[in-house]
Amino acid sequence: MNEIITLSSDTVPAPYLVDSMPNVQVDYGVKFYTKSSADEKEIAEVFVKGIDSEKRVGWLIPILSMISS
Numbered sequence: 001m002n003e004i005i006t007l008s009s010d011t012v013p014a015p016y017l018v019d020s021m022p023n024v025q026v027d028y029g030v031k032f033y034t035k036s037s038a039d040e041k042e043i044a045e046v047f048v049k050g051i052d053s054e055k056r057v058g059w060l061i062p063i064l065s066m067i068s069s
Contacts, residue, residue: 029054 009017029047043061047054 030060 005011027049029049030044031047043059045056046058046060048057
């Protein structure tokens with residue numbers, strides 16, 4: 001974990017540099033789990049709102065929260 005990786009157009013694969021579905025716009029919801037107000041170390045779930053319900057599609061986990069004590 002001593003190696004620092006700099007993100008650039010040279011290090012990121014080409015498919016990730018462009019939106020594969022530019023005509024699709026989706027509303028996202030975020031739910032924070034915290035004891036007090038949110039900060040940069042908070043982990044959050046990502047949801048896509050549907051017609052009847054919402055579906056969890058992933059998590060936002062900052063690097064800082066993984067290495068923080």
